[in-house]
Amino acid sequence: MTVADLVLQARHDAGLSVRALADAAGVASSTVHRIERGDLQPTVDTLSRIAEAAGMRLRIEPRPDHSVSLVGLAVSMRPDIAAGDHSWPVRKAAELVRRFRSADDPLVRRRMIAAEPPATGDPRWDAFLAGLAEWLAVQADMDVPAWARDKDRYLCRGWWVTPMESMRAWEYAGSPASLQSHGVYLHRDSLLNV
Secondary structure, three states, X not given: OOHXXXXXXXXXXXXXXXXXXXXXXXXXXXXXXXXXXOOOOOOHHHHHHHHHHOOOOOOOOOOOOOOOOXXXXXXXXXXXXXXXXXXXXHHHHHHXXXXXXXOOOHXXXXXXXXXXXXXXXXXXXXXXXXXXXXHHHHHOOOOOOHHHHOHHHOOOOOEEOOOOHHHHHHHHHHOOHHHHXXXXXXXXXXHHOO
């Protein structure tokens, strides 16, 4: 739901005209009208006042989203890693890769990889995230985030993400160089096919 849809729905549910809602919220009628048309993105404070004037409370609940950024990916991977599941973190990473590659705005791409993700509880996955950030940056012709080159983001011994030994040659041959340099072996196809 867009902000425009939210304001329009709140106004209709309250049975208020644009002018009545604007007066009660302490904003200009043109502000409410422009918000409903999608021409204006209000501040959280303005949106909260409009919602309260319509008899509602605005509640913002941030939730981790594994496909929004590497920070969200790291947070959402923790329960999977704790459960010993290696497939869900890779699937989630593949969704993030798809979203990153489809983003047209370089600033959006930068936001997706710039902030250092928190520790996952497993240094192998922490190295994976750094390798993933480096791989995405290289593909997009961007600077690699400094955090991805931190010495704690490299493994001393190689780690194959798949536990199946019969897959290791395939994983090694198809692992992006950015992942390999961090000591992680995962075929690029695992990250490109969602």
